[in-house]
Amino acid sequence: MGKLITLALLGSLACRLLTGHWPWQFWQKSERSQKEAQARALLGVAQAATRAEIADATRRLIVRVHPDRGGSNQAVHAATAARDVLIARLDRIEADAK
Numbered sequence: 001m002g003k004l005i006t007l008a009l010l011g012s013l014a015c016r017l018l019t020g021h022w023p024w025q026f027w028q029k030s031e032r033s034q035k036e037a038q039a040r041a042l043l044g045v046a047q048a049a050t051r052a053e054i055a056d057a058t059r060r061l062i063v064r065v066h067p068d069r070g071g072s073n074q075a076v077h078a079a080t081a082a083r084d085v086l087i088a089r090l091d092r093i094e095a096d097a098k
Contacts, residue, residue, distance in 0.1 A: 036089055039082035051090060058083040 015023045040047060043057040061079045065071030 035085050039085040042078065042082045043086070045086070049086065051087065054083055054086050054090075 012023055015021070040049070043054065043061060045053055045057045049057070058079055062076055063069070065075035065079065067073055067076070
């Protein structure tokens with residue numbers, strides 16, 4: 001058991017020295033991917049959603065949560081922020097493809 005712990009410790013240190021990250025940091029989702037997942041959940045779109053699908057989902061959500069219909073400004077801002085996060089993701093993908 002002691003040898004296994006020693007090997008795990010040495011492996012972790014080697015990973016840290018070679019990559020600059022601890023091994024468990026690779027298992028965690030990045031902050032950007034967490035924000036994208038929250039935005040997709042809020043808008044109710046798939047990961048492979050197009051710009052048109054994102055815009056339609058945003059429009060539908062804003063209609064439901066608009067202050068004139070009993071919603072709040074905060075909910076409208078959350079919807080537009082979610083749209084901006086997902087559109088920025090699409091822009092990054094398009095830029096990487098070029």
